[in-house]
Amino acid sequence: MENLIVKNKRMKMSPAGVITLTVAARKALGMKVNMPEKVSVMAEGNSIVIRSGGDATLKTYRVSKHGQMVLGGEAKEVLMKSKDRYYWLKLDDGKHEARLMPF
Numbered sequence: 001m002e003n004l005i006v007k008n009k010r011m012k013m014s015p016a017g018v019i020t021l022t023v024a025a026r027k028a029l030g031m032k033v034n035m036p037e038k039v040s041v042m043a044e045g046n047s048i049v050i051r052s053g054g055d056a057t058l059k060t061y062r063v064s065k066h067g068q069m070v071l072g073g074e075a076k077e078v079l080m081k082s083k084d085r086y087y088w089l090k091l092d093d094g095k096h097e098a099r100l101m102p103f
Contacts (some may be wrong), residue, residue, distance in 0.1 A: 006089040009103075013085040014033075017076040021067040021089075022054070025098045028091035034065045047090075048100040078102065081095040 004024060013019050021029075029052040031037045040051045040058040048071070063069045071079070079085050082102030090099040 003093075004089075006091065008088065009086060011089070013071065013087065015085075016047050017071040018068060019071060019079075019087075019100070021063060021069065021098065023067070025050075025089055025091055026063070026067050028093050028096065028098055029063075030096045031063065036065050036093045037063045039063055039069070041071065041075050043078050044092075046078065046102065048075045048078055048087075050100065051097045052096040076101040 004023060004030075006022060007030045011020075011022070026077060029037065029039060029050065031052070037052065038060045040053070041061050042049050042058055059073065061069050061071070079087055079100070079102055087102040090101060091097075
């Protein structure tokens with residue numbers, strides 16, 4: 001399975017910027033079970049791209065072993081502009097990336 005789209009109205013960012021990645025998103029990023037991971041996050045237009053492996057040129061964030069992470073800066077602002085902070089996921093196993101798209 002190369003690409004997967006997850007549209008679920010339960011995925012919502014908290015006012016503080018905390019999001020929870022689904023198990024499918026963690027698998028797409030290549031995370032190991034019960035292990036935290038560093039990911040690079042950047043805003044591209046009206047979406048947020050999360051890639052596995054902390055790139056030195058991009059801002060890196062820590063994803064907990066349960067899939068929770070805190071967004072900040074420009075990435076957080078993209079979801080704050082959407083109605084009620086809901087988002088859906090577009091996952092790509094080949095690129096090891098998850099793309100958050102606001103509803």
